[in-house]
Amino acid sequence: MAPKRKLLFLTNREHGAANVHLAVSYEILTQYPGVEVHFASFAGLQKHVRAVSLQASKLLPGEAPGVSPIIFHALPGSSITETIAARFGTSFQEAMTHPPGVAGAVQSYKRIGDFAASWPGEEHLKIYAAIAEVILEVNPALVILDPVFIPGVEACRNLQAKYAMLSPNAMKDLLVQQQPRGEIFWKYPAISSGFPYPLPIHLIPANIYLIFRLILSFVLCKSLNNKTSYLKKHNHEAAPPFSTAGDDTSVSWLLPSLPEIDLPITFVPQNVTLCGPIIMEFAPVGDIDAELAQWLSRGPTVIINLGSLFRYDESSANSMLGAIEILLQRVPGVQVLWKMSALQDEVVWVGKLKKQLAEEGRVRVEEWISAEMAAVLASETVIAAVHHGGASSYHEAISAGIPQVILPMWVDLYDFTTRVEYLGIGLWGSKNSAPGWDARELGDTMVEVVQDSEVSRRMQKRAKELSKICRKEEGRKVAARKIIEML
Incomplete structure (x- = not known):
């Protein structure tokens, strides 16, 4: 042989x-x-x-x-x-977190040089x-x-x-x-900026400035x-x-x-x-966690997962909770699966929050989900994904054919926010509050994505069209x- x-x-x-x-x-x-x-x-x-x-x-x-x-x-x-x-x-998330815009992007470039080192x-x-x-x-x-x-x-x-x-x-x-034609300067939003696409004419000078600042950050790091x-x-x-x-x-x-x-x-x-x-190839959720699969089958579900590098503190968790409450009040029948890892294990506020939401019944909080997240997103009842804008999260959601709400916090996460809005498959959930999020702004955004409206139906249709292309x-x-x- x-x-x-x-x-x-x-x-x-x-x-x-x-x-x-x-x-x-x-x-x-x-x-x-x-x-x-x-x-x-x-x-x-x-x-x-x-x-x-x-x-x-x-x-x-x-x-x-x-x-x-x-x-x-x-x-x-x-x-x-x-x-x-x-x-x-400090933690990686604290070291890398920055707001969008010119000042925030320049702040991030100092960290990008250190990341490169x-x-x-x-x-x-x-x-x-x-x-x-x-x-x-x-x-x-x-x-x-x-x-x-x-x-x-x-x-x-x-x-x-x-x-x-x-x-x-x-x-x-x-x-x-x-x-070609120097498109890096005038066509594509500079990394970390959160600028929209197509790039508006009035933002082109700022975009050119940011590209040069990015190059300079490597030279001077x-x-x-x-x-x-x-x-x-x-x-x-x-x-x-x-x-x-x-x-x-x-x-x-x-x-x-x-x-x-x-x-x-x-x-x-x-x-x-x-x-x-x-x-990754994935087994259906029911093959891995039958109880979770049964819970998902109860009705339309929104998945909240901000990635493996993010840890909640009490303030960010309470802001997320406030947004969830707005969603539940305004969209009858919807439920939420919230993957939440705290900065510290078993702290008092985590226990209180989980108890409160367990009594609500329409929100399930999990520190770890044994099934592949791609399998969860592909479940028939899942109608939207709230995530941080990571490449894996973006590609899993787009393959599943569901609209996305993105809460970017650093560097390339802002780019994926630009993608979902340009493609018409989601919204930026913290446009006025990034790198954190405001409960009212996020709650309203989630409602806009999942309620029965012309806007949400258009997003759902477009997300399904792109999913078919990805799954060929x-x-x-x-x-x-x-x-x-x-x-």
């Missing part, structure tokens, strides 16, 4: 980056048994990789040989979000060395890289390993620099410059802090996007494959097929 071809996925631990890698590794595992799958990341991701292997093994009949599990390689050091939080002595020089070199060791040990035919995992980019470059980029980000985020100097002293050439598809056209890029679900892009390079939303062929299958071609 011929030896299996080896494939190595190399990614940061954070769910926003890792989810697309997990979804594609699952597809490879189940559909291409001639490939041996390896996964290198920080230890916190290992349980999720193990879960992917377990889920893949359940596909085969009991008498058939089991799926070979993914081989995990744990990397030393802290994840990038833990590193950023430690640098500022990521690990201090010494820890960076340790992670780099560990990745290089994994590549030499595994000797993969192909490495699938998270493009913001810079030590991995450097290791593949220096060892001349063949690699491709698999990003969770949409087209505009990664292709805007390659657009003290932590990034100090790290670069440290690496040079140790004879290590640093890779650019962010890669784009135009940097090296010999490198293939796989994006979970389609022209129909992003801002209009003039030029897509030949080395870019637009896969469509890359979402699942993104993880497109990505897996392209990877096999490269192998």
Whole structure:
């Protein structure tokens, strides 16, 4: 028997980056048994990789040989979000949170430079060395890289390993620099700004200013410059802090996007494959949590989930509660599934809030949901998703064909807010109160999206149209097929 071809996925631990890698590794595992799958990341991701292997093994009949599990390689050091939080002595969400607009965007650019610096020089070199060791040990035919995992980019470059980029980000985020006629300045809203699309003429000067301020933030970033100097002293050439598809056209890029679900892009390079939303294969909610499935079946349901990085304090939870109460008062029969993680476990106010809502009966608060969120969103009774504007949340909701209410808090989250409003599939729930939210503003927005009206019916119709386009062929299958071609 011929030896299996080896494939190595190399990614940061954070769910926003890792989810697309997990979804594609699952597809490879189940559909291409001639490939041996390896996964290198920080230890916190290992349980999720193990879960992917377990889920893949359940596909085969009991008498058939089991799926070979993914081989995990744990990397030393802290994840990038833990590193950023430690640098500022606070949580990642507090370090990155900023308002929209010119002043808020400029504020965020100072943090983007620090994010790009990521690990201090010494820890960076340790992670780099560990990745290089994994590549030499595994000797993969192909490495699938998270493009913001810079030590991995450097290791593949220096060892001349063949690699491709698999990003969770949409087209505009990664292709805007390659657009003709200087469109980056006058056509597309600057990151972190929250500017609408099409960009109004009166905002173009501010947009140009922000693009230059963004570039300047990298040039003047003290932590990034100090790290670069440290690496040079140790004879290590640093890779650019962010890669784009135009940097090296010999490198293939796989994006979970389609022209129909992003801002209009003039030029897509030949080395870019637009896969469509890359979402993990999921079992129906009833197969995982029968009691939750029964609760969902009671009536129209709104899902509130602000992502894995966000933690509520008492003030933000009370504002959300106020918005929920407005929704329940004005839309009879609707219920709410609220995924809520607090800054501190089992604090007094969390217990009181859960008790209050349990008595209400139309709101269910869960710290953790065992079923895949994509499966929950795909449930027949779910009519809207309230989320933070993360790429995974956006793509899961658009695949499910439901309108979205977005509460952006930092950087690219504001871009996804612009997308849903431009596409007519949702609304910005905190336009006047971001990066937080006002109970009245959010409550009114949720009502507008879910009540029976011409506006909501138009959103529902458009969301279903885009869902059909996304589901013509699942993104993880497109990505897996392209990877096999490269192998």
